[in-house]
Amino acid sequence: MRSLKCMSSKSAPILAETSHPRLLWRLPLAAACVVTLAAAAHAAESPDAALAALLNEARAAATPDACAHGAAEDRLVLAFCAGHLRIGVRVEYPLFASRAGARREGYEIDVANALAQKLGVEADFVNVKAANRIAMLGDDSVDLVIATMGDNTQRETQVRFVRPHYYQSQTVLVGPPEAVVTGWPDVRDRTVCATVGNASNAELVTNGVRLMLFDDASLLPERLADQTCAFAAQDDSFFAYSFTLPDFAASFSEKFGFSELPWGMGVAREGSDKLARALDLTSQLFHRDGVFLAAARANRIHTAFLERQQAVWSRPGCDRDGGASDPACVLPGANAELQATPFAGQVAAFEHWFDGWSGFELSLPMLKTAAAWSLFLNGAANSLILIAGALMSTLVFALGFGFATGARSPLLRWPARGVTVALQSSPILLTLVITAALMHALVPSSPAMALGAAIVALGLANGSNAGQAIAEAYVTLRAEQGRAAGDPKGLFARALHRSSTQIVAFLINAAKGTPIASFIGAPELLSALTDITSFSSGRATTYTLLLVFYTAVVAIVVWLCRRFQVLFARSSVAA
Amino acid sequence: MNLVIDPLPPHFMATLLAGISVNFAIAGMALTLGLGLGSLLALARVQGPLGRGAAAMLIGLMRAAPTFVVMFFLLNALPRGTLSGVMVVAISLVPYAAAYVADSAVDAIRQYRAGSTLACFLILPNIARAFFVLVMSSSAGAAVGVAEGIAVILRQAEKLPTLGGKLVLFAIGIACFGIPLQAGFALIRLIQRRLGRLAARNRDTASGGEGRPVDGVVPPLSGAANRG
Known part of the structure; x- marks a missing residue:
């Protein structure tokens, strides 16, 4: 059998002689060679191959000796040692992560299970809250957080976000169906209920909206229902559950959305390089293969972002090892940094001094x-x-x-x-x-x-x-x-x-x-x-x-x- | 008339009255707490110079503290969930109530010491007046989501398309607040007059104390001295 010896650029003269009858049989062979070469090259730099190689390397590092003597340094290797990955999830965020007894359900739970399965470990769920999810990564209570966490520039200094993002929320304005509200001019000088600390509040304020603030988002549907609030602004992910309730869906509608925020899984900034890279690659694959999309559909949450992301990660330019760090493919975190005043440093120093002097924590955000x-x-x-x-x-x-x-x-x-x-x-x-x-x-x-x-x-x-x-x-x-x-x-x-x-x-x-x-x-x-x-x-x-x-x-x-x-x-x- | 009545849901008046009852409850709580604190301050003011100075300064501060700001301060400075919205509004009215009670009580004590027992009793209509002022002031609760009378009216007004309809609704609100208020003040005037006559008959000089209004809300009896 004639060996199929594919040539590189040097084969160009041969292809130029295709009219020669003796060379005609070589044409399909050359084409096959090109396709095979391209496929091989693609396979070599595909996220699938990169993930497989990374997981093999980590498994190899998780020797009984390394595991027993604490020689394993990366959390991915430690997860292979333990056989499970500690994943911080929320417990009271319907459609995304909720718990009834031992049963957990929601989009983030499905994503966590799929990730663990892909890595070949068990998912060990740990309850986290919005207030402690980052701290729990820092003190090594969890390996990974999948907990409705928006990726912004401020948090990026505390957490290593997995890219691409697994979801994107936006703040939506919800009000009665009869209220004709299509944009900012319609709500200028009107009172909107919102929650303290929500990053989108700055956008509401700059658009002339008056805020009635609540500490807890769970109060918003109640306050809408008892008419304390004519409108409420909160993440669409939060209202997603309320809109599954017939009474709420009949009484209220989404008016418009703003302040889009990509959600990222988070790992610790130290000792998680391999884990983060494995999760980056897995997220790429989950977008490309529609795993995220299927989980979202199963949990009846918005899918528009995931549909767009599937198209992005199916493109050859993104569907490759390194796509997760390509700005053309991956979304940046939201910019949460506000421009500082020229004297912000002195103010911070004064706050620190006052704290030390009096024991009272002084904060002067204005x-x-x-x-x-x-x-x-x-x-x-x-x-x-x-x-x-x-x-x-x-x-x-x-x-x-x-x-x-x-x-x-x-x-x-x-x-x-x-x-x-x-x-x-x-x-x-x-x-x-x-x-x-x-x-x-x-x-x-x-x-x-x-x-x-x-x-x-x-x-x-x-x-x-x-x-x-x-x-x-x-x-x-x-x-x-x-x-x-x-x-x-x-x-x-x-x-x-x-x-x-x-x-x-x-x-x-x-x-x-x-x-x-x-x-x-x-x-x-x-x-x-x-x-x-x-x-x-x-x-x-x-x-x-x-x-x-x-x-x-x-x-x-x-x-x-x-x-x-x-x-x-x-x-x-x-x- | 149809323009007015049609847009109002059938249960509106019941909801409004329930809301106004919240105003009365808030006023009751604020006055109760104000009576306790104000009495202590009044006693301090008629004691030694040290207590008098401290009490006078405290009363001055409480008098100057705007109710609306105190309400937002309580809402934001206290740990979350410490107080309900109703309690926050009630406590925000306490500085006014306590300062008012303290002033009235000091007057009453002085009248009593001067031998004018009847003039001393003028504290009762003054406290009744403070109660109605507190009822009106408790409408500030609408700003923090408390379902009191004004909040009910404003919610309904949001649904009315015309300014005319809204103005009629507001007029209903003024009537609902105004009738008990004016009736209460009429009763106070009657009591004051009776006490005055009794005092005159006993040749006691009775001068009725008049409290300061709480932020933006003002007692309609303005004839007597308003000590600042």
């Missing part, structure tokens, strides 16, 4: 990132504007109501009294909302409009009462002086003096009431700090500072009002 610092500065400035505006409007409305309520003409007096009673009967929050609704009918909604509405509402609520006090003083003065009452202007000035204690009390009350403006989206300090803490840590410190700020500002307002009262009294006596 000073560390440019976005938070900008929000903080604007919030503080707007708070001062709001307080000044509320004081002015209270004074103006007080004079107006005082004049009208104390007027002799019933046409002026009775409407003023009616409005006063209505304002007294309306909780301030309702007055605020009504004022904002009326102003919104006149001018487009904006932060400035919200500030204006708050100033008017606080002025109305407090000014009407202060005005009533002025009117009562005016009426009593008029009654006391009877016909001797002379110039109405002078009488009104004396009424102001007599009711100055009341006026001051309501001015102080107006200043104290300003933080409530955050409820209608006025960008004052409470609102700004709520936004800041929604995507950063340090809530306790932040709200303590907020309390100190407002208490100090109100104390200053009290002092100023008292000074004003004294000066006013002196000028009245002098007059």
Whole structure:
């Protein structure tokens, strides 16, 4: 039998002579040679071959002697020694990883089992939570974490993420089906329920959404159902289970998605090189062969990302050893880093010093990132504007109501009294909302409009009462002086003096009431700090500072009002 | 009229009344705690100079602390799950309630020491007034997801398409809060008048204390002195 000797580039002259009858039989042979060579080359650098070689090498290293004497250094070899891989999974994340007694189920459980099977070891499941999953990798409690963990640049410094990613979530806005919401403009200035610490909160805030924050995502479906929340924003993976429930699916729908986040399996950064590489290769194969996709379909979760990934990892350019490190094939982690302020280093040093000095953990997130610092500065400035505006409007409305309520003409007096009673009967929050609704009918909604509405509402609520006090003083003065009452202007000035204690009390009350403006989206300090803490840590410190700020500002307002009262009294006596 | 009634679900009024009952419950809790703390502060203020100074400073701080900020502080500074939403709102009202009670109690003690027993009893209508002010203030709970009366109204308003419909709904809300409030204040005025007459008859000088309003919410009886 003639040996099939394939030639390389030197065979070109032969192929050029294909018209020669003697050479015709060589043509299919050459083609077969080329195909075989290509296939052999591909096979040599295929992820399948690379994985097989890696696993053989690790198995070979897992000798009884190495295992017994702790010579094995990589977790893959240790897994072969032990015969099992310790995999951290969640227990209360329906459709992804849940546990009922000894039975575990969900997409991540299926993926974990498939991985263990591919590696030829048993899956030893360990319960982890979002809060401890990274720490458990660090202290060697688990070899691998498959626990709804988003891959971002911040976590990449703590965890070695397996690439390609095994899933991708996005934050979805969920609301009633009748609400027409297709994008950011439709939810600007509306309240959306979200969870503290969710990275997508920054995007909500920058798009003008007001946040009502909850500690635990599990509360969101309940709060939607009892209508505490008109809308809620959370990972689509979280809402996936809720949408399997007929009642929820009938009452709510996904409006739009944003802030896509690839999920990565994580291994420890130290001592897991071989394990990480084996998992990289296995993930490639699972995408290409549709293992991830089949598991997702079996668990009724979104499959669009996995379908796209299957197409990517089936391409020859990606379906090769090293594809997992090719930026053309693999997705990067989400960029979770916010631009730091120029003085972030000094702030961090001060926090560290304070911690050591006092024992209290101080966190000043508003000073560390440019976005938070900008929000903080604007919030503080707007708070001062709001307080000044509320004081002015209270004074103006007080004079107006005082004049009208104390007027002799019933046409002026009775409407003023009616409005006063209505304002007294309306909780301030309702007055605020009504004022904002009326102003919104006149001018487009904006932060400035919200500030204006708050100033008017606080002025109305407090000014009407202060005005009533002025009117009562005016009426009593008029009654006391009877016909001797002379110039109405002078009488009104004396009424102001007599009711100055009341006026001051309501001015102080107006200043104290300003933080409530955050409820209608006025960008004052409470609102700004709520936004800041929604995507950063340090809530306790932040709200303590907020309390100190407002208490100090109100104390200053009290002092100023008292000074004003004294000066006013002196000028009245002098007059 | 159809425009108004049709969009409101049949159980709306029942839900609203249930929500308002939450406002009353919050006010009750805040006042109870405020009575305890305020009484202690009042006693401290009428004791020696050391206690007086410390109590005065504490009352000043509590008076200056905005309720809404205190509420968010409690919600975020305390460990998760320590307090329910209702309790957070109630406790956020305690600084106001305690400062108010302390002021009223100091007045009452001074009146009693001056021999005016009836004027001393003016603390009762003052505390009743504080209760209604607290009811109105508890609407701040809507901002943190507490299902009180204003939250019920605002939820319903979200569903109404027109401004007119919303304004009518808000008017219903004002009436539901306003009727018990105004009735309560009328009762307080009546009691005060009776006490005043009794005091005059006994030649005691009775001057009714008037508390400061809690942030944004104001008591309608503004004739008496409002000590800051």
